[in-house]
Amino acid sequence: MFKVGITGNIGSGKTTVCKIFETLGIPVFYADDAAKKVMVSDTILIEAIKKAFGAESYQSDGTLNRKHISAIVFSSEEQLAKLNALVHPAVFRAFDVWVKQFEGQKDVPYVLKEAAILFESGSYKMCDRSLMVSAPQSLRIQRVVQRDNIPAEEVQKRESRQMAEEQKLQLANDVIINNDTQLVIPQVLRLHQLYLSLANQK
Ligand code: ATP
Numbered sequence: 001m002f003k004v005g006i007t008g009n010i011g012s013g014k015t016t017v018c019k020i021f022e023t024l025g026i027p028v029f030y031a032d033d034a035a036k037k038v039m040v041s042d043t044i045l046i047e048a049i050k051k052a053f054g055a056e057s058y059q060s061d062g063t064l065n066r067k068h069i070s071a072i073v074f075s076s077e078e079q080l081a082k083l084n085a086l087v088h089p090a091v092f093r094a095f096d097v098w099v100k101q102f103e104g105q106k107d108v109p110y111v112l113k114e115a116a117i118l119f120e121s122g123s124y125k126m127c128d129r130s131l132m133v134s135a136p137q138s139l140r141i142q143r144v145v146q147r148d149n150i151p152a153e154e155v156q157k158r159e160s161r162q163m164a165e166e167q168k169l170q171l172a173n174d175v176i177i178n179n180d181t182q183l184v185i186p187q188v189l190r191l192h193q194l195y196l197s198l199a200n201q202k
Pocket of ligand 1 (some may be wrong): 008009010011012013014015016017118143144147148178184
């Protein structure tokens with residue numbers, strides 16, 4: 001299966017772009033949602049988290065003790081990296097299982113994997129192609145303030161933890177410019193044609 005990894009920094013519009021691909025019939029795997037799911041369903045991961053961060057990482061009903069985990073991982077970059085190192089392989093496994101359902105389906109020429117940390121996690125290396133949704137920082141911040149109703153400083157704080165826009169642009173094979181002046185749909189349609197032909201050659 002031909003796999004396209006799609007990413008972009010906070011508020012760039014990656015989810016919006018994915019929804020357009022979905023209307024074209026392209027399945028999208030949302031890695032952030034998958035990460036939340038595997039933390040309560042992947043038994044290997046659950047055991048590893050308990051071992052690393054204590055049995056109190058989970059409530060007695062099996063749900064995640066978010067307060068406990070957040071307190072640990074937001075206290076140090078090292079702890080956050082440790083959690084990510086445990087979660088990423090489980091998300092990769094979930095993605096592989098998800099992709100299998102489309103193997104051999106003629107109406108699914110390729111799939112998308114949406115991940116905010118596609119480059120940071122190294123998961124772009126497991127994709128055939130990477131696509132970056134890019135927008136100016138001020139516009140991205142403004143969009144998230146409006147969408148989530150949170151202060152601009154909070155968005156800026158989250159943004160500052162992400163890999164710089166320029167660095168991601170250098171790594172990406174393809175780019176969609178989602179600013180206020182360029183239309184998104186024609187850009188998606190152009191890339192869709194490209195991916196159809198690349199998938200055909202694979
Ligand atoms: P996050 O990283 O926070 O998950 P994201 O990259 O997935 O964000 P979206 O949620 O797709 O970004 O977009 C952020 C907000 O900006 C949403 O409210 C969305 O509706 C809006 N938005 C995105 N692109 C456009 C656009 N071209 N025109 C108008 N609004 C847009």
